[in-house]
Amino acid sequence: MLLFDDHELQDKTFSTFLTDDSKLAWNGLKSKLAKINIDAQEEFILLSFRTKQKLILTTNCLVSKFIDKVNQSERVVITSIEIIKNSTERETELRKTVSSGKNQNKIASLSSNVTKSKQLNLSFADIRKIRKIHDHIINNLDKPLSPLIELAHTFGTNEFKLKYGFKQLYGQTVFRFLINERLRKASVLIQHTDTSIKEVAHVTGFISAPHFSKAFKEKYGYTPRDLRKRSNNDDYL
Structure with missing residues (x-):
């Protein structure tokens, strides 16, 4: 999202990439989580990051704290509730603003306006x-x-929130996610x-073997039978 290469992220703390205001918000949330003595806790927070080009990218984040029972240590995972495509589009718009010579206040305003148009209108309960x-x-x-x-109503939400929220959380539609997971399991x-x-x-x-084979080849570039043959050959290597 921030357009850094992997090696540029190594040995950097999470707060390194936050704006000053978001550092304060993040430190406040960390203190709050540290006082909660339960195995798992989740919080929803809006944070602003600095991209590689020193521009501001604001995004919704889901912060999950849990206890790693294997190593008996505390873990915190921060998930950005943001589609990468949207982040790229926002970065492009911000770059255009910089190139046109507009001042930093207008850049911040554009970032804020884009954020509002992309921001989820979901509560933490909706996300759960x-x-x-x-x-x-x-x-x-x-x-x-x-x-x-029907699926939305079964879990206490509505169709719009399900469709829009699912794509924001997982980067794909419900149906596309279902197909991809079916193909992953099949593989x-x-x-x-x-x-x-x-x-x-x-x-x-899948409704039939031919339908399955067609979908499998479209995703992986080879048929299920080709994969089976390849796997069997690897067993003898």
Whole structure:
């Protein structure tokens, strides 16, 4: 999102990339989380980052604190609720503003206006519902997807929030996410089990083996049978 290369991010603290105001907000949230003695806690916060070009990018973030029970240590994960495409578009607009010679106040104003137009109109409770829908899809890949309006109502939200919020959170539509997850699971089954291609298609929710093969090739560039042959050959290497 900030257009830094990987090596430029190494050994840098998270707050390094925040504006001064967001550093204060972030430190306040960290203090709050440190006082909460439960295994898991989540908070929603709006933070402003400095890009590689020293421009301001404001985005919604989901902060998750949990206890790593294996290492018995505390972990904090910050997820940007932002589609990368939107970030790139915003960066382009900001660059144009700089190139045209406009002052920094106008740059900040543009950043703020773009943020408002892109910002989720969702509460933290709404986001948790969408995440539950995400988990529901993952756990029911073999079943037909309910109409989105029914799916939304089942989890206590509405169709608009589901469609818009899901794309903001996961960068793709509900249907595209479902297909990609089905194909991912199918790829694992083909490579690591002896399940027939027809049965793989069935257990991953595709209506037929031909339909499955077509979708699989469109995503991976080769058919399920090609992958099975390749996997079998690798076993003998």
